[in-house]
Amino acid sequence: MFRSGIMALSISVLLLAACSHKEDKMQSQLDTIRVLVKQSALMAAQAACSAPESRPDMIKASVTMLRRGMGGPEMEMIHKMMGQMPDSNNKSTAMKPSMSGDMSGGNAADMQMHVDIHDAGEDVFDLLDALGGSKSPTCADVQAVQLAASAALMREWSGPYMQPVQKQLNKRSTDFISPQRPDTVRQLAQALGRI
Numbered sequence: 001m002f003r004s005g006i007m008a009l010s011i012s013v014l015l016l017a018a019c020s021h022k023e024d025k026m027q028s029q030l031d032t033i034r035v036l037v038k039q040s041a042l043m044a045a046q047a048a049c050s051a052p053e054s055r056p057d058m059i060k061a062s063v064t065m066l067r068r069g070m071g072g073p074e075m076e077m078i079h080k081m082m083g084q085m086p087d088s089n090n091k092s093t094a095m096k097p098s099m100s101g102d103m104s105g106g107n108a109a110d111m112q113m114h115v116d117i118h119d120a121g122e123d124v125f126d127l128l129d130a131l132g133g134s135k136s137p138t139c140a141d142v143q144a145v146q147l148a149a150s151a152a153l154m155r156e157w158s159g160p161y162m163q164p165v166q167k168q169l170n171k172r173s174t175d176f177i178s179p180q181r182p183d184t185v186r187q188l189a190q191a192l193g194r195i
Contacts, residue, residue, distance in 0.1 A: 062128060
């Protein structure tokens with residue numbers, strides 16, 4: 001009786017440790033992808049303000065960074081941990097649960113962050129598409145994205161000096177989000193506030 005109780009307790013402790021390790025590992029992967037998406041968004045905004053001869057280089061750099069984040073080993077690991085596989089019915093980054101997996105690979109906050117990262121990544125791609133179009137957002141248009149991406153990057157570090165500056169950038173970003181700005185700009189600036 002005593003031995004079976006110790007065995008059950010040992011199994012419970014091992015299961016809790018495994019779940020905690022899995023959540024820590026997922027959090028680490030999400031952190032990496034989140035930074036890559038933020039950096040890509042900042043480069044996309046910089047592309048809008050670049051000289052015509054360097055704009056294609058900045059767009060390419062942003063696309064490269066974004067693809068690395070959205071399609072790299074960290075995202076692949078997260079999808080495996082979540083028991084998901086790519087949706088083969090369309091070419092987007094939308095995901096569907098795999099037949100063999102479940103959604104127990106992380107906590108609710110991790111799941112929401114995963115969704116928010118995908119949304120922000122799609123919004124960066126939309127801005128990059130718009131930059132190559134005939135009605136490209138101007139440098140003035142993308143100020144909200146520049147501020148929101150900078151604030152989002154500052155959130156990666158804590159400290160008494162960082163938080164006030166990050167809050168001020170957030171406020172300025174919100175001030176620049178207006179109905180006169182292109183949808184791609186407004187949506188990305190708001191998405192960056194969630195990651």
